[in-house]
Amino acid sequence: MGTPARREARLPDLFDLLEMPFTTLRPFTGQAIRIEDYVDDDKYVISAELPGIDPERNVEISVSRGTLMIRAERHEEREGRRHSEFRYGTYERHIRLPDNVREEDIKATYDKGILTITVPLQEAKEAARRIPIEH
Numbered sequence: 001m002g003t004p005a006r007r008e009a010r011l012p013d014l015f016d017l018l019e020m021p022f023t024t025l026r027p028f029t030g031q032a033i034r035i036e037d038y039v040d041d042d043k044y045v046i047s048a049e050l051p052g053i054d055p056e057r058n059v060e061i062s063v064s065r066g067t068l069m070i071r072a073e074r075h076e077e078r079e080g081r082r083h084s085e086f087r088y089g090t091y092e093r094h095i096r097l098p099d100n101v102r103e104e105d106i107k108a109t110y111d112k113g114i115l116t117i118t119v120p121l122q123e124a125k126e127a128a129r130r131i132p133i134e135h
Contacts (some may be wrong), residue, residue: 022044033070033093043096044119051113059115063103068095068117100124 034049053059053072060071076088102120111117
């Protein structure tokens with residue numbers, strides 16, 4: 001009996017399509033970043049899975065108009081033909097922040113492949129204000 005030969009996939013793996021169904025429909029955006037988020041007392045905490053990425057050189061975090069943007073890049077180091085299931089390229093995620101954040105005090109740390117972003121919250125402002133109608 002011979003050794004089983006590995007066939008190269010010509011189409012994306014079914015699990016790849018299930019994991020990131022919308023990135024295949026948006027060819028000009030990066031791959032999605034997986035996150036966990038929760039509110040802990042007076043802060044909103046976001047943890048993002050970014051293994052194997054140099055946070056100082058390959059991660060950008062910005063906030064604009066209530067939306068936090070995380071962008072990361074993973075570059076392929078080797079050249080030549082070989083089998084790899086690692087994902088390379090640009091990863092991007094936009095996260096809508098609560099209305100009561102203190103954007104100027106957002107902090108980020110990176111440890112063991114997990115990027116943690118801590119967003120301080122302040123006392124919630126009144127959501128809506130009634131405007132009288134003049135006649």
